[in-house]
Amino acid sequence: MKPVISLFDNPTLDTKAFWDHCDRGELRINHCDACQRNSHFPRQHCPHCGNRAVTPRAVSGKGVVYTFAHVRFSPFGTHWKSDLPYCVAHIDLEEGVRFMSRIVGDDREQVRIGSKVSLVFVDVQGEEKRRLPCFQLLA
Numbered sequence: 001m002k003p004v005i006s007l008f009d010n011p012t013l014d015t016k017a018f019w020d021h022c023d024r025g026e027l028r029i030n031h032c033d034a035c036q037r038n039s040h041f042p043r044q045h046c047p048h049c050g051n052r053a054v055t056p057r058a059v060s061g062k063g064v065v066y067t068f069a070h071v072r073f074s075p076f077g078t079h080w081k082s083d084l085p086y087c088v089a090h091i092d093l094e095e096g097v098r099f100m101s102r103i104v105g106d107d108r109e110q111v112r113i114g115s116k117v118s119l120v121f122v123d124v125q126g127e128e129k130r131r132l133p134c135f136q137l138l139a
Helices: 016-023 078-083
Strands: 028-032 054-058 062-071 086-093 098-103 116-123 131-137
Touching: 016 028, 016 054, 016 131, 062 098
Parallel strands: 098 131
Antiparallel strands: 028 054, 062 086, 062 116, 086 098, 116 131
């Protein structure tokens, strides 16, 4: 899979572990040891019960497309032109968390609400050793 273009801020205290896991090819979401619920995006407490006993857990990488949009224009200028069009989607992971990502692959134009997808990590152009969690359609 060809590298993608993406914008990255410096990881924060909350997001550093998430991005470090992604760079190693692992997608992890927070699991609350108190209420036993999963959550994403990375933070130091559970958004459901407020407990600080959260542990990053690996996910299956399987999900279903909740919604999507094909992006055909970039407000970031010609630097992004080589990535157009790309597909942004909200994925309902098997673990009960909605995750925003990209759909990648030559068949990404075929995505539909309800499409089954699986996780794939894609290198980020211009970012040394940075990998982005994306999804591809399942046959």
